[in-house]
Amino acid sequence: MTKEIIKIQDLKREFTMGTETVHALKGISFDIKEGEFVTIMGSSGSGKSTMLNILGCLDQPTSGAYEIDGVSVKDLNRNELATIRNEKIGFIFQSYNLLARTSAIENVELPLLYNSKVSTEERRERAIKALKMVGLGERLHHTPSQLSGGQQQRVAIARSLVNNPVMILADEATGNLDTRTSYEIMSLFQELNKKGITITFVTHEPDIATFSSRTVVLKDGEIMQDYLNHNVQSAANELAKLPKQDE
Amino acid sequence: MRLLNLFKIAFKAIVLNKTRTLLTMLGIIIGVASVIAMLAIGEGSKESIRTTISSMGSNMITIRPGADNSGPARGSGGNVQTLILEDYNEIKKQASLLSYITPVVNGGGQVINGANNWPSTIYGVNPEYLNIKAVGLQSGSMFTDAEVKSAAKVALIGGTVVENVFPDGQEPVGQMIRFNNIPFKVIGVLEEKGENTFGQDQDDVVIAPYTTVQKRILAIDYLNQIMASAISEDEASEAVTQVTDVLRSQHKLIESEDDDFTVRSMEELISTFSSTSEMLTVLLVAVASISLLIGGIGIMNIMYVSVKERTKEIGLRMAVGAKGTDILMQFLIEAILISVTGGLLGVILGLGATVFIENFLNWPTSVALYSIVISFAVCAVTGIFFGWYPARKASALDPITALRYE
Numbered sequence: 001m002t003k004e005i006i007k008i009q010d011l012k013r014e015f016t017m018g019t020e021t022v023h024a025l026k027g028i029s030f031d032i033k034e035g036e037f038v039t040i041m042g043s044s045g046s047g048k049s050t051m052l053n054i055l056g057c058l059d060q061p062t063s064g065a066y067e068i069d070g071v072s073v074k075d076l077n078r079n080e081l082a083t084i085r086n087e088k089i090g091f092i093f094q095s096y097n098l099l100a101r102t103s104a105i106e107n108v109e110l111p112l113l114y115n116s117k118v119s120t121e122e123r124r125e126r127a128i129k130a131l132k133m134v135g136l137g138e139r140l141h142h143t144p145s146q147l148s149g150g151q152q153q154r155v156a157i158a159r160s161l162v163n164n165p166v167m168i169l170a171d172e173a174t175g176n177l178d179t180r181t182s183y184e185i186m187s188l189f190q191e192l193n194k195k196g197i198t199i200t201f202v203t204h205e206p207d208i209a210t211f212s213s214r215t216v217v218l219k220d221g222e223i224m225q226d227y228l229n230h231n232v233q234s235a236a237n238e239l240a241k242l243p244k245q246d247e
Numbered sequence: 248m249r250l251l252n253l254f255k256i257a258f259k260a261i262v263l264n265k266t267r268t269l270l271t272m273l274g275i276i277i278g279v280a281s282v283i284a285m286l287a288i289g290e291g292s293k294e295s296i297r298t299t300i301s302s303m304g305s306n307m308i309t310i311r312p313g314a315d316n317s318g319p320a321r322g323s324g325g326n327v328q329t330l331i332l333e334d335y336n337e338i339k340k341q342a343s344l345l346s347y348i349t350p351v352v353n354g355g356g357q358v359i360n361g362a363n364n365w366p367s368t369i370y371g372v373n374p375e376y377l378n379i380k381a382v383g384l385q386s387g388s389m390f391t392d393a394e395v396k397s398a399a400k401v402a403l404i405g406g407t408v409v410e411n412v413f414p415d416g417q418e419p420v421g422q423m424i425r426f427n428n429i430p431f432k433v434i435g436v437l438e439e440k441g442e443n444t445f446g447q448d449q450d451d452v453v454i455a456p457y458t459t460v461q462k463r464i465l466a467i468d469y470l471n472q473i474m475a476s477a478i479s480e481d482e483a484s485e486a487v488t489q490v491t492d493v494l495r496s497q498h499k500l501i502e503s504e505d506d507d508f509t510v511r512s513m514e515e516l517i518s519t520f521s522s523t524s525e526m527l528t529v530l531l532v533a534v535a536s537i538s539l540l541i542g543g544i545g546i547m548n549i550m551y552v553s554v555k556e557r558t559k560e561i562g563l564r565m566a567v568g569a570k571g572t573d574i575l576m577q578f579l580i581e582a583i584l585i586s587v588t589g590g591l592l593g594v595i596l597g598l599g600a601t602v603f604i605e606n607f608l609n610w611p612t613s614v615a616l617y618s619i620v621i622s623f624a625v626c627a628v629t630g631i632f633f634g635w636y637p638a639r640k641a642s643a644l645d646p647i648t649a650l651r652y653e
């Protein structure tokens with residue numbers, strides 16, 4: 001259980017805009033072990049998304065080392081990176097990034113379309129299962145414009161689950177949800193985590209962090225704090241404590 | 248399996264973006280159709296000129312007195328009198344590549360039958376004339392060599408003359424008519440040939456033995472022209488050379504002197520006239536090329552913009568695991584589907600327009616295969632290239648850069 005799934009060493013990311021250089025990440029090092037549930041916190045602009053994008057193999061660091069499951073990402077070519085994204089990682093974007101005018105189920109099926117090992121029937125089955133898990137079993141054929149912000153967020157979550165990833169990277173996955181729904185989602189993540197999926201979760205909200213086993217706090221592109229949470233709350237319990245809504 | 252998926256993705260994208268797809272296709276359709284239709288008009292008029300000229304006798308060679316100062320519609324040599332019967336006899340004797348030959352003398356006058364009066368032209372020829380002009384007889388028969396020798400007063404008349412001097416449907420053969428007061432016995436009626444390309448009525452003629460016309464009507468001893476036909480179309484230009492050689496020696500022309508006669512084959516005549524319609528074709532091709540260019544730019548524009556605006560989509564697809572080749576294939580398939588469908592619709596529309604022009608505007612048209620191939624190829628290649636190129640650029644980005652693209 002102590003295998004490191006993510007290992008980063010002195011990771012830097014700079015953005016050059018004309019003559020100006022933005023140092024979004026100023027040399028970050030940490031490891032994430034298999035099966036951990038890590039929340040990443042920090043004020044706006046502290047570099048959370050930037051880091052998560054690099055972890056998700058969506059972006060390349062300016063310098064520093066990044067190993068995923070024992071493989072140095074620097075040594076992988078674009079196709080190998082695509083395969084890792086397709087088979088190992090479930091990514092949830094801060095801004096959903098759903099395909100417009102495309103039904104929920106087709107959006108969820110998308111990653112499996114690029115996996116030739118999955119048949120058409122299996123693809124459909126798994127997409128329906130993932131949508132049911134996030135409570136959208138009744139909304140399979142709605143397009144993003146026919147869904148609320150929270151529902152779109154849940155479609156994005158279903159899409160990240162559908163390829164049975166070993167690691168889920170979520171950028172403010174509960175940012176647009178009310179307390180009840182975000183607790184529902186968190187309890188879903190906790191269940192997935194119990195099944196052994198490593199979760200890295202970016203959030204602003206301290207109460208969300210209490211559901212995770214570890215919290216990393218970023219500030220101005222550097223790690224401020226990195227602590228284990230010895231008193232992990234159960235999202236399901238917290239959900240039960242919430243006052244019942246009028247139905 | 249993977250390719251099938253990509254096909255599905257591409258097809259879905261096309262259906263999802265109906266308006267955009269339609270606009271792209273419209274550019275291709277109009278580009279292809281207009282090129283096909285315009286070239287069909289150009290080719291059609293060229294061909295119609297060619298066939299009318301050929302129907303006048305495709306192996307025909309004409310020999311006129313006087314140097315060639317060009318212009319195919321020039322008169323019959325005016326008062327140049329350098330062509331004589333001796334020339335005809337020598338050519339007939341020496342030029343082996345000629346199958347038929349006749350002297351020609353002609354003049355205008357009045358055809359009279361009782362109270363009916365019609366201005367026409369009389370051609371004095373020998374019996375081979377019919378073979379040279381490739382014209383048959385509707386009734387009666389041609390005069391004989393004996394009748395030529397005896398300068399018999401017999402004539403054949405064309406349809407227009409029949410209509411005007413035998414208005415009540417009388418059978419002309421066997422009747423007497425007068426041409427400039429000389430009585431002729433009508434022994435035959437020529438087959439109708441209609442107007443030639445120059446708008447001349449080929450049925451408004453009277454044909455008689457050249458001896459008769461020379462002596463009794465025109466009172467001349469020279470020839471207006473000599474007509475002949477080469478043994479085959481291929482030998483026509485060689486025959487022209489033969490005739491030229493014979494005439495030069497007949498006319499005792501020394502090296503430095505120009506010909507005092509003009510020998511022309513039908514082929515040359517065709518090329519002279521074709522050059523006029525060639526101009527038309529060039530003009531139409533220019534217009535067609537411009538519309539093809541504009542169509543191409545339209546396709547370029549829409550393809551380029553549509554791929555650009557989908558950079559975000561490309562980023563997302565790559566983020567969930569699409570490889571660069573997957574993206575490229577998807578856009579390539581999309582571009583091919585759109586371009587090929589548009590191209591085919593364009594071909595159909597172009598052919599339809601051509602049929603319409605032919606039947607309702609009565610313009611001669613002829614669809615050239617090359618116009619279909621070229622216009623289709625240009626549009627398809629432009630469409631495919633500009634669908635592929637921006638997609639290639641987008642798929643070379645990091646997923647997050649593509650996702651961030653505004």
Ligand SMILES: Nc1ncnc2c1ncn2[C@@H]1O[C@H](COP(=O)(O)OP(=O)(O)OP(=O)(O)O)[C@@H](O)[C@H]1O
Nearest residue numbers: 015017022024042043044045046047048049050051
């Ligand atoms: N593509 C880019 N080009 C230039 N600067 C960038 C780019 N992406 C991020 N930055 C800069 O890097 C810094 C970190 O941005 P990042 O998006 O990681 O912040 P964040 O912690 O996710 O903030 P938030 O909580 O608001 O999402 C910011 O100052 C931002 O302006």
Ligand SMILES: [Mg+2]
Nearest residue numbers: 048049094171
């Ligand atoms: Mg962010």
